[in-house]
Amino acid sequence: MCRGIQHPVRGLFLRSYLSQVSRDKLPDIGSEYEGDADTVTDAVEFVLQNFTEMNKLWVRMQHQGPAREKEKREKERSELRDLVGKNLHVLSQIEGVDLDMYKDAVLPRVLEQVVNCKDELAQFYLMDCIIQVFPDEYHLQTLDVLLGACPQLQPSVDIKTVLSQLMERLSHYAASSAEVLPEFLQVEAFAKLSNAIGRVIEAQPDMPTVGVVTLYSSLLTFTLHVHPDRLDYADQVLGACVKKLTGKGKIEDSKATKQVVALLSAPLEKYNDIMTALKLSNYPRVLEYLDVPTNKVMATVIIQSIMKNGTRISTSDKVEALFELIKGLIKDCDGTSNDKLDEDDFKEEQNSVARLIQMFYNDDPEEMLKIIETVRKHILAGGPKRLPFTVPPLVFCSLKLVRQLQGQEENPFGDDASTTPKKIFQLLNQIIETLSGIPVPELALQLYLQCAEAANDCELEPVAYEFFTQAYILYEEEISDSRAQITAIHLIIGTLQRMHIFGVENRDTLTHKATGVIIYSDI
Known part of the structure; x- marks a missing residue:
């Protein structure tokens, strides 16, 4: 009957019924139907054949009827997709399907059907099914095969979601037990995922920016979970993202912007330390692609991370690098003015910068003075409207240094007179004098x-x-x-x-x- 019915919908339901009634009669391990003549291989072959025929019927539905009803047919097809997907679920429940059988027989046959059907809806849904129904261990051990099919999918397939879900599952698998981490190293999961993402983007030159950034955001999250000690991996992901964004200008799409913020926030959330993010050479390069409002949002996130974790910024070089990251709050960028900004929002931004300045400290007076000079250079370039917020914390940081030097009869730095209280007071006089122009x-x-x-x-x-x-x-x-x-x-x-x-x-x-x-x- 299944072979005789050619109508796609009727054939789908009939084969779905066949799958349902035969499910407990498959010759699985431990089943009463297991025997010398019938093996697990026969069970797998039966389900795979049924899956193949059902997928063909499902794909054929798009060609049944006039072109003007295509949208209606696609909606009907979407509603019937679970009938096809149940076959993969049955395969995942067969006890005899171990890793070797999955690698040699099941996955290649399923992927062959996925790639050859050349249907956007079927490819996306079936790839998602494969990722969801089979064990994470199987995905890790067959990563090459699974990722190799991705560039062969139709350009219109939402491959970013498929790969993101795969990386999310693998991340949870890595977090489930420290014992599985050697497996990730053994199969070189990071390198394979990174290369696969590059191939997918090359195979889909029209992929929107949000797709590119989403893929690298998911890869970075995976990297931080599986290889938290490999900062070079994290920096490599950021660098690859920058390379793919080169020539596209500022990101204006709101969804893409949100993904960039997620990409840049991931290291802060993982390490709880802005100092670690400052070691990533490509971190500020990604920031360059944000528009001014979003750059300010990201700068605020960075400052909040510093305040939440009580991070002390202890060298002038680190202050310089940090101010480069949050320059959207320090000065007007790209010719834009803060005049159009809501007054309350502007005050909150500058108050956050003022709180940040209080986190700069070093026991070494000479280095602390360098920090003060660095801060002074940046805040004085920020325009008169910001000075009432940023000058006072700088003054009190300088006075803290004066207290530190108080009582020292001799300058511990020899001829370097810039570290004496008297010279610091001269600097303070110049700093406060800048307020006179406001x-x-x-x-x-x-x-x-x-x-x-x-x-x-x-x-x-x-x-x-x-x-x-x-x-x-x-x-x-x-x-x-x-x-x-x-x-x-x-x-x-x-x-x-x-x-x-x-x-x-x-x-x-x-x-x-x-x-x-x-x-x-x-x-």
Whole structure:
């Protein structure tokens, strides 16, 4: 009856019934039907033959009827796909189908049918079935054969999803037990997957950007699970992705952008350490393909990772590399301005940068000063709108270094006078002075007074006096609002009361100045 019916739908249902009623009668190992004449091989052959015929009937459905009803037929075919897939499920349940039989008889026959049918819907569904129904161990040991079929599929097949699901299953398999990891090394799974992805992309030159990035994102996730100690593998994946994206310009597709963010976030989530990501030479090269808004999102993710894990950035080289990654938050990129950005969003971005600066620290004063100089170089290039957020944390980092050097009678670095408190105060004066062009006089005044107190503790009277002088100039020339004047004079008087370094002449001068300010001001 099965051979006699030529109508595709009727034939499908009849053969599906045949598969169902014969399932418990197959001569499997331990089955009552197992014998000398009937073997597991016969059972496998029966199911494979039924699968082959059902797939042919299923594919033929697309040619039954007028062309205008093609969409309707494809919908019907999609609804009937499980009838064909059940055969593969039956094969996976046969006890006698061990790895050798799967490798020699089952997989080659199934893949032959998948490739030769040349039908997009059938190829995608059947490849997915193979990955889902057979054991992960079988996939690992037959990786060459399975991956070899991928470039032979129709260009319209969503191969990125198929390969992503395969890599996801293998990743879970590797995570299930440390004992299976040697198997991955033995079969060279990473190299085979990497080469297969390259061949698939070459075989499908019209593959959209989202497909390319998704494949490499899945490969990176696989690599981080199976070979977490091989940073060179992770960097190789990023480099391959960059190579495939070369010449395509900024990624504008939202789905592709999301996959790039997932690709770049994977190392951060795995290692919980931005320092590890900084070792990946191709990491910033991938970032270059993000548009400005997404680049900012990725920069925020990086900063959040640093804050969450309490990562200390301890060298100027690492600060330089980090600022290169988050430059979307540090300065305007590609001629774009932050004027169009929502004010609250902008403040949140710059506050995150301010918190990041507090994570820069080194016990070595000389290296810490290099860090401060590096930060200064970057934040001063960020434009006046960012300075009120980024200058204060830089000032307090510098003051922390001053406290560190406080009490040292001799410069431990010989002739390198840049590491003395006096030279750091000169640098601070220059940094705070940049706020005068914005202007934010109240903030600058507070910072000058903070520096004056620090100079007081370092017994540097001329330096402390200079900072007070700058504070008075700001008060008289820049602060006109009455409330701001009240706050400012309270700060000046309070700071002056805590100063012990001034001699009689300087103290009298500053005290009389404060008194005159109160008398002649509008407050």
